[in-house]
Amino acid sequence: MLPILPSPTPTLSPAPSSSSNSLNILRLTPPSSSSDQISDPRSSGAPPMAVKVYVVYYSMYGHVAKLADEIKKGASSVEGVEVKVWQVPEILSEEVLGKMGAPPKTDVPTITPQELAEADGVLFGFPTRFGMMASQMKAFFDATGGLWREQSLAGKPAGVFYSTGTQGGGQETTPLTAVTQLTHHGMVFVPVGYTFGAKLFDMDKVQGGSPYGAGTFAGDGSRWPTEMELEHAFHQGKYFAGITKKLKGSSA
Template sequence: MAIKVYIVYYSTYGHVERLAQEIKKGAESVEGVEAQLWQVPETLSDEILAKMGAPPKSDVPVITPKELTEADGLIFGFPTRYGMMAAQFKAFFDSTGGLWRTQALAGKPAGIFFSTGSQGGGQETTALTAVTQLTHHGMIFVPIGYTFGAGMFEMEKIKGGSPYGAGTYAGDGSRKVTELELEQAFHQGKHIAGITKKFKGNA
């Protein structure tokens, strides 16, 4: 039976979704792993999103808390709001109380990735504050550390991400995710899928 890795995300301008797509490719590069993309529910109206200049949502299915239990490994992605995950993703986590009561997600490997508007916009505080969500559910946080190698030490090009997970900078929404950021996202998917496979194999 295939090992399931779910990439669950919320994306405003498409940056987090682009990272999610590459993370999926990375996860699926590990033999025996199936990866699936999921979005969390939107909490803003179409009118507000239009005023923000946000593009229409993709056709990636919207996840419910119960579906999280079907995954062997999880990777969560979100844009930053004031150094923490966006409210839409926090609202989704707030809806998982039933899973928390039964600790249905305990022991599952989980990673995080993120997007910020600027270099000082919360690339690490967003990750640090997100870890509390994983901790209360008993999930096992899997950072990428410095396993991405030389790409972690790039100083000439602007690059999002950190040892906590892949990342990108959105700027005013017009900046595109760079090739180096996509490579890091692919690496994260492969890294966490590999660890999930080891966990599942030893279960």
């Protein structure tokens, strides 16, 4: 630990390295004058750093991936927001996936838990298994213990979207039980609410989604997200990106 020195408080800077010693040695240097201070980029006219929104999903048959594509489009429509789509690692073998009739994985990059810390906000997507998130997504959350220990995700906004097989298959229980994962990380859950408007109240046709987030029904696998469900996903992406941008701006 460095000793307490009298005012003016010294700053630390690396001393030049020499060929005889490859280690960087810290030396004490006097504080810079006011004319040498680094100016705030917000006052110097420098462009602000982009807000990073990650869309992280698991999709076995492609329904959640389809929602993720629309969510990316919606989030990307917000100025100053940079969106990156990831998928979580698969935990089933190719043999098992083949017996389940799952198509080959897409070329969307696979995320590691540590990479979550780079995002300013994260939207998680997953299919339902008995009213809760699929085990692939749960396994990914189980691997984020290091981030929890370091509180790397605390304060970051997070949202969810999902797919179920039937109307009573978990359109609300799945996102509701997923909130426990976000809570333990100290993330800020951002539901889409009823900001999508009157279409959420349409009773003339079957439609997924809820105030928790965008959703779709897969049925036996042959039903794909409807136009309305994709619109809901686009809206959620745009809405979430706007909230994330506001939160990052207020903390800058």
